[in-house]
Amino acid sequence: MAYKTIVAELVASLLEGVDAGTIEAMTEVPPNPEMGDLSLPCFKLSKTLRRSPQQIADELARSLPPHPAFEKAVAAAGYLNVFFNKKSFAESVLNDIREKGDRYGASAVGAGKTIVIDFSSPNIAKPFHVGHLRSTVIGNALYRIHRFLGYECVGINHLGDWGTQFGKLITAYKLWGDARQVEEGEIEELTRLYVKFHDEAETKPELEDEARAWFVRLERGDEEALELWRWFKTISYKEFNRIYDLLGVTFDSDAGESFYNDKMGAVVDELKEKGLLEEDQGAFLVRLDEYNMPPALILKKDGATLYHTRDIAAALYRKKTYDFDQAIYVTDYAQNLHFQQWFKVIGLMGYEWADRLHHVAFGRVNLEGVKFSSRKGNVVLLEELLRQSIDKTRDIIESKNPSLDNKEEVAKQVGVGAVIYNDLSNNRIKDISFSWKDVLNFEGESGPYIQYTYARARSVLRKAGGEAEAGGAGPDGSLLANPEAQQVLKELAAFPDKVVQAKEKLEPSIVSRHLIDIAQSFNRFYHECPILVDDAALRAARLELVRSVCTVLRTGLGLIGIQAPERI
């Protein structure tokens, strides 16, 4: 059992009307280990117990029964500070990790529950930009974290593959396009055509009519229009798939906006029946004035459906198909209003599960610090960003460890991991900047730093040979009582909680930041405490700690979608 839980249960047994869970949630880790390993801020109990914090702390310190898990409990400034028994703490953490292995931190809290995760969702024939990259990375991490906690996960790539832009693209292609150029130039060429359409339409408004006509044909299932549309999709997919391959991301469903084409009529009818639809100059909308929001547009004048309509149809379909417990949507915060609006519409339709829809918003990425060889559009930009990262990592490896075996593979794992980590390095809602100096800093708070720490720990285990795979009676925890080892143990012990917090706040950065804490504490330990010493018992204890660090770092990196190479 976690030490926190043991202490909370002991404390709760001494108090009337307060349960162990409440106590556990109140406990904190003191800023300085000299103040103890765990503390209970008693002012939080003052009101319920009608005593002063110091009185409560004093009483608890006096009456806490002895227990092998801790050495002593002291009252100080309204806090109850508990000091763990270092030996038993070390043994309990290490045994727990050894027993659970790669499942350390996993649980079954999500068993029987399904979460639908709508993420990445780029638009066909438009650039896959850094916002989509961030959505991909955050969504993928949330997917892995939920799966680790026992949830059934459904990852959906809600591709933007329908809408008036296809009328424009078809028009542009018909006028200025060339099949071979499109095959070769991929999205870049499609983007060029799309941009040209907008440039030309400024002086030739009749182009807009033509585009509308093409979209109408597409909506009516005209074979020529459909064929071009499918082809644009295939072309776009090639590019997207290259990026997903690099990132190691997969989806359970690629049902994009077009998937809901035959499900729109029913949504419109239902909105009408429920008296929510209002006509406004030929268009149809749902008024949201009462909720201080502009109306949600459902049908345009020409009968075309909109982004809102498609999201509503998709939510109804997903509820019916997956019977989700939660459904989340990962996009940048510019879409806040969009989601608030249609979540409200679902509520007004009378679906009690409206509060199970969540928008997981994130901030912008500023790429100004990156120099690109070509500026032909964002598409190239993103793939180039990943490629540049791989190239730069290869250069670093080349200078640090030229004899490394599978340099190319490692450069890819570290280069891509660096970009992923940067996206997850801070609270998602914060805007982030991008500087190669930080992203690839092997000594800073970066992906490569964690991966490098892992590889370093693995190399110690390799040097130790078979001994590292030990097992047996388990190490003597009294040999890990020094502050450096204890700090590592504390970070490892905190890991399962961090995973749960990341899930609760839908915030993968809680895991990624914690991995930095583990890595930093391990590196301090590594510097202070030689591992392959002559004393067999000491060596075994330290090796076991190294092994546990490896397990947790590998698991944690896996949760945020980053690989853990054995050697760098």
Ligand code: ARG
């Ligand atoms: N395709 C949209 C965009 O690029 C993102 C879609 C997000 N998902 C959703 N169900 N609306 O902005």
